[in-house]
Amino acid sequence: MRIGIVGAGNVGRLYGEEWVKRGHEVAFSYVRDVGRLESFVGLLGARAYVLEVEDVAAFSDVVIFAPPFEQIEHAAALLGPVSGKVVVDTTNPFNPERTGLVDLGTSTASEKVAELFRDALVVKALHNVSVEQAASAMRETPVVVFIAGDDNRAKDTVAGLIADAGLVPFDTGDLSTAVLSEAPGPLFMNEYNESAVAAAVATARG
Numbered sequence: 790m791r792i793g794i795v796g797a798g799n800v801g802r803l804y805g806e807e808w809v810k811r812g813h814e815v816a817f818s819y820v821r822d823v824g825r826l827e828s829f830v831g832l833l834g835a836r837a838y839v840l841e842v843e844d845v846a847a848f849s850d851v852v853i854f855a856p857p858f859e860q861i862e863h864a865a866a867l868l869g870p871v872s873g874k875v876v877v878d879t880t881n882p883f884n885p886e887r888t889g890l891v892d893l894g895t896s897t898a899s900e901k902v903a904e905l906f907r908d909a910l911v912v913k914a915l916h917n918v919s920v921e922q923a924a925s926a927m928r929e930t931p932v933v934v935f936i937a938g939d940d941n942r943a944k945d946t947v948a949g950l951i952a953d954a955g956l957v958p959f960d961t962g963d964l965s966t967a968v969l970s971e972a973p974g975p976l977f978m979n980e981y982n983e984s985a986v987a988a989a990v991a992t993a994r995g
């Protein structure tokens with residue numbers, strides 16, 4: 790599969806590297822420092838590429854959307870049209886200082902991102918565990934990565950990518966259920982294994 794990463798920071802690099810190892814072709818896109826990104830990508834071999842954000846959509850079967858929350862509008866504008874493509878929203882609504890969450894009122898990060906990609910197949914994923922948790926879970930005991938979205942085939946694709954990264958996908962339902970697992974939801978940053986997750990989700994649903 791061809792995976793394009795918008796926001797090749799902690800999240801994009803961690804998962805992108807795993808997917809390259811599993812045989813996927815992965816394009817990492819840059820905003821400020823192409824030199825640093827080229828050094829990283831150069832170590833990953835022939836299936837990894839550096840692209841400008843503007844070129845990611847044309848390359849990708851799946852776009853991983855992983856910019857800082859305050860950059861979602863700008864990043865979406867750079868990315869351009871993604872009609873019919875799977876877009877994985879990894880964001881949590883932290884403020885630019887990373888000292889707390891922005892006040893979205895009754896809205897959520899997933900709703901804000903979905904508004905930017907109305908004709909794409911948006912799946913929330915890769916957001917509920919930190920990169921430190923995910924990295925150690927990839928090497929040791931796999932943990933659950935929640936997915937939420939309105940298109941089942943898109944969710945199957947993303948679930949496969951999560952499994953390829955050595956983690957355990959768990960589908961909470963349509964995109965509105967992302968409220969359970971993105972910050973500040975009750976499932977956010979808690980680590981669940983396969984046997985405990987269903988009970989935790991049931992409790993979170995209340």
Ligand SMILES: NC(=O)c1ccc[n+]([C@@H]2O[C@H](COP(=O)([O-])OP(=O)(O)OC[C@H]3O[C@@H](n4cnc5c(N)ncnc54)[C@H](OP(=O)(O)O)[C@@H]3O)[C@@H](O)[C@H]2O)c1
Pocket residue numbers: 795796797798799800801819820821822842855856857858860863864865867879880881882883915916917918919920921
């Ligand atoms: N860190 C975690 O443990 C974690 C876990 C789960 C989810 N998340 C969420 O996932 C997202 C990414 O987190 P992160 O820790 O990977 O952040 P990060 O390390 O700061 O990386 C963000 C990346 O986005 C790029 N970027 C900035 N502005 C952009 C724009 N306008 N267009 C395109 N790309 C842009 C940055 O490029 P430059 O460096 O050139 O600015 C950087 O490569 C955040 O929304 C975060 O809340 C984070």
